[in-house]
Amino acid sequence: MAAESEKKENKPQAAAQAPAEGSAKSKPKVTRMTLQQVDAALENAQKHMGGHYSTYAQSLLAKRAALLNHPGPVPAKSKRKTA
Numbered sequence: 724m725a726a727e728s729e730k731k732e733n734k735p736q737a738a739a740q741a742p743a744e745g746s747a748k749s750k751p752k753v754t755r756m757t758l759q760q761v762d763a764a765l766e767n768a769q770k771h772m773g774g775h776y777s778t779y780a781q782s783l784l785a786k787r788a789a790l791l792n793h794p795g796p797v798p799a800k801s802k803r804k805t806a
Contacts, residue, residue, distance in 0.1 A: 753782050758790045 751760065761783050768780040775784060 753779075753786050756783075756786060758787065761787045761790065 750764075753761075753764075756764065765775070765780065765783050765787065768775060768777065768783065772780065775781065
């Protein structure tokens with residue numbers, strides 16, 4: 724009986740450890756990447772996929788272009804009226 728209760732206790736622990744391992748390997752979303760992260764991901768895609776032909780690499784290239792062409796944050800408009 725003691726062996727059965729130990730088995731029951733070990734099962735929830737194993738299930739709790741599995742999601743933690745998967746979440747450590749997750750990649751950030753392309754829409755939230757910085758320019759440095761995009762460049763690193765493009766180098767990795769070139770190395771492992773042999774080019775920029777995949778949908779992932781194409782979205783990285785589009786994000787890189789958007790980051791390079793974006794002028795930066797837009798200043799807030801003043802509410803003060805000028806005469």
